[in-house]
Amino acid sequence: MNHTMKLTICRVEGAMIRALGLIERRGFAVTSINATENEPAQQLELIIGLRSADRSVDVLARQIEKLFDVCSVSLLQHNESALELKESMAC
Amino acid sequence: MMTGAQLLIRALEQEGVETIFGYPGGAIMPVYDALVDSRLDHILVRHEQGAVMAADGYARTSGRVGVCMATSGPGATNLITGIANAFLDSVPLVAITGQVPTALMGTDAFQEVDIFGMTMPIVKHSFLVRRVEDIPRVVGEAFHIAAEGRPGPVLIDLPKDITNTSTSQPPLFEMKSNDLDGPDPDEVEAACRMIRAARQPVLYAGGGVGIGRAVDAFREYVRASGIPVVATLKGLGALPTRDPAFIGMLGMHGNQAANEVVQAADLLICVGARFDDRATGRLDGFAPRAKVVHLDADPAEISKLRHADAALLGDLRQSLAALPTDLSLDAWQAWCSERKQTREWRYDAPGKGIYVPHMLRQISEADPELVVSCDVGQHQMWVAQHCHFKRPEQHLTSAGLGAMGYGIPAAIGAQFADPAARVLTVSGDGSIMMNIQELATINRYQLPIKIVLVDNASLGLVRQWQQLFHGERYSEVDLSDNPDFVAVAKSFGIPGFRVEQRTEVAGAIDRLLNSEGPMLAHVCIDPMSNVWPLVPPGQTNDVMLEEQSA
Numbered sequence: 001m002n003h004t005m006k007l008t009i010c011r012v013e014g015a016m017i018r019a020l021g022l023i024e025r026r027g028f029a030v031t032s033i034n035a036t037e038n039e040p041a042q043q044l045e046l047i048i049g050l051r052s053a054d055r056s057v058d059v060l061a062r063q064i065e066k067l068f069d070v071c072s073v074s075l076l077q078h079n080e081s082a083l084e085l086k087e088s089m090a091c
Numbered sequence: 092m093m094t095g096a097q098l099l100i101r102a103l104e105q106e107g108v109e110t111i112f113g114y115p116g117g118a119i120m121p122v123y124d125a126l127v128d129s130r131l132d133h134i135l136v137r138h139e140q141g142a143v144m145a146a147d148g149y150a151r152t153s154g155r156v157g158v159c160m161a162t163s164g165p166g167a168t169n170l171i172t173g174i175a176n177a178f179l180d181s182v183p184l185v186a187i188t189g190q191v192p193t194a195l196m197g198t199d200a201f202q203e204v205d206i207f208g209m210t211m212p213i214v215k216h217s218f219l220v221r222r223v224e225d226i227p228r229v230v231g232e233a234f235h236i237a238a239e240g241r242p243g244p245v246l247i248d249l250p251k252d253i254t255n256t257s258t259s260q261p262p263l264f265e266m267k268s269n270d271l272d273g274p275d276p277d278e279v280e281a282a283c284r285m286i287r288a289a290r291q292p293v294l295y296a297g298g299g300v301g302i303g304r305a306v307d308a309f310r311e312y313v314r315a316s317g318i319p320v321v322a323t324l325k326g327l328g329a330l331p332t333r334d335p336a337f338i339g340m341l342g343m344h345g346n347q348a349a350n351e352v353v354q355a356a357d358l359l360i361c362v363g364a365r366f367d368d369r370a371t372g373r374l375d376g377f378a379p380r381a382k383v384v385h386l387d388a389d390p391a392e393i394s395k396l397r398h399a400d401a402a403l404l405g406d407l408r409q410s411l412a413a414l415p416t417d418l419s420l421d422a423w424q425a426w427c428s429e430r431k432q433t434r435e436w437r438y439d440a441p442g443k444g445i446y447v448p449h450m451l452r453q454i455s456e457a458d459p460e461l462v463v464s465c466d467v468g469q470h471q472m473w474v475a476q477h478c479h480f481k482r483p484e485q486h487l488t489s490a491g492l493g494a495m496g497y498g499i500p501a502a503i504g505a506q507f508a509d510p511a512a513r514v515l516t517v518s519g520d521g522s523i524m525m526n527i528q529e530l531a532t533i534n535r536y537q538l539p540i541k542i543v544l545v546d547n548a549s550l551g552l553v554r555q556w557q558q559l560f561h562g563e564r565y566s567e568v569d570l571s572d573n574p575d576f577v578a579v580a581k582s583f584g585i586p587g588f589r590v591e592q593r594t595e596v597a598g599a600i601d602r603l604l605n606s607e608g609p610m611l612a613h614v615c616i617d618p619m620s621n622v623w624p625l626v627p628p629g630q631t632n633d634v635m636l637e638e639q640s641a
């Protein structure tokens with residue numbers, strides 16, 4: 001499933017890696033990324049293309065929203081299928 | 092004027108910190124220098140993992156933020172397991188690391204590692220301090236973030252030039268505390284409808300009940316609603332484990348009755364839990380007929396693994412108070428009680444060897460107020476199954492990470508948090524070796540911690556899995572060349588004794604619990620003892636192996 005997410009993050013050390021790291025760790029591939037600096041606001045706006053076979057992008061958005069350097073999150077293109085959660089493979 | 096290090100110490104004092112667990116080294120030396128003139132108690136451990144896990148035990152026992160400190164490089168990396176432990180168990184913690192001077196950062200300097208980068212996935216937040224004036228703000232924010240909402244660890248990395256720089260910055264920084272909101276009224280209404288319609292509801296309590304200080308509200312709701320309760324490993328004690336409404340721990344090593352009740356439920360009211368795979372078993376067969384009402388402080392937990400039909404976000408106390416109580420569940424309650432009775436544990440195992448479940452039950456009956464920490468393995472599951480807990484803070488266990496080595500440092504932290512508490516740690520012969528050096532800390536501070544070392548001369552839980560799921564192909568689980576643990580303890584200044592026979596157990600418990608200072612009971616058991624019952628990995632919680640069926 002492909003999605004597009006818009007993120008506004010504070011321009012502080014580690015903010016970008018923190019957000020992108022979380023996205024990958026939570027099972028999404030980044031398919032495109034475009035960053036624009038908002039100098040006066042000390043912010044960075046990121047438009048990120050995402051893909052995941054089976055993870056919920058709504059849950060991802062809530063996980064990203066919890067990051068302290070993230071000012072806002074929105075889903076521009078939202079292709080959530082009916083929530084389909086796979087059996088946990090952990091043992 | 093103050094140095095950055097002095098400013099840090101003042102800021103920690105302003106936060107109300109009293110105790111720091113740590114270990115010095117080059118990059119953190121300015122801070123250790125400033126400590127000399129401070130009223131903070133610094134507890135010198137013997138390995139940084141001991142520091143972070145003691146801070147974790149301190150936090151879990153006291154409900155306050157635990158603090159630990161280490162130098163750069165190896166000191167910092169030695170903290171990592173403990174930070175991950177606090178992250179997965181939502182423990183409020185501030186870890187302070189020294190860093191090489193700013194000018195050397197990024198040059199592969201001596202003892203330079205990017206601890207800020209390395210810990211990113213396992214912290215709630217982290218700071219790399221670049222300006223000395225930022226220290227009070229960073230400390231204020233770090234403590235606030237560690238404790239608010241769903242708690243977690245926060246890292247502060249402090250380059251040495253920053254702690255050495257002088258500044259006139261005052262140490263004060265005010266954080267406004269924002270209380271959690273209550274739940275959304277529409278969701279409350281939906282939840283109430285579902286609860287009223289349910290015939291077979293179950294309350295599924297997680298660690299969030301204790302963390303969210305919602306124990307009283309939870310108990311009140313259990314009493315008023317009459318809904319049967321199951322708990323996760325971290326939820327134990329949310330309701331006293333002896334309460335008639337408590338059916339048991341669910342999941343892989345839970346009890347049969349708890350799993351049966353959940354599998355039969357038509358509504359699960361999940362309170363501060365996260366559908367962890369150890370609790371749910373195979374997810375698509377977990378509580379297959381149940382709708383879910385999920386109460387949590389963390390929005391990211393809603394529908395992460397199991398769809399929530401109603402989500403009550405925010406303060407658990409407010410959410411619980413909004414739920415309906417006048418329910419008539421007589422038939423369901425009777426069925427749950429009947430299940431509980433049928434599955435009641437029997438402690439009359441045959442044989443002369445020591446039966447750990449019975450021993451642990453006897454210990455917790457001998458002193459119901461004991462704070463029990465444990466390590467990881469079979470003994471950890473026996474503690475969860477057979478000790479009684481009146482409150483969640485009585486049970487310190489590495490639940491999410493399952494980190495061997497947690498038990499002794501956690502007990503140390505608990506003892507510092509509450510010097511009057513009676514603290515027991517239950518360890519295994521594998522686990523104890525992971526932080527055995529902390530026996531020196533117990534001795535140095537003369538902490539009256541009691542240690543029960545359950546020695547099966549093997550990595551018992553791994554051996555059990557190899558026996559059951561790998562066709563008895565035993566691989567690297569034999570520990571029959573263990574040292575003489577009583578002699579080891581003695582060399583650390585801790586008296587100990589060995590117990591091998593069932594007939595000696597009562598006397599041993601008496602001796603252990605009534606000793607003045609620290610004491611180790613080295614309990615030798617049959618290496619082939621197993622933990623029962625057990626849901627095999629990948630199965631649903633309907634499938635529980637029992638001793639006879641294995």
Ligand SMILES: Cc1ncc(C[n+]2csc(CCOP(=O)(O)OP(=O)(O)O)c2C)c(N)n1
Binds near residue numbers: 467468471495521551
């Ligand atoms: C740090 C760490 N390494 C490895 C493991 C994997 N592991 C889980 S239980 C276990 C055996 C523990 O042995 P012991 O402490 O003797 O406890 P027992 O199961 O025998 O009661 C191991 C190796 C772990 N949980 N933590």
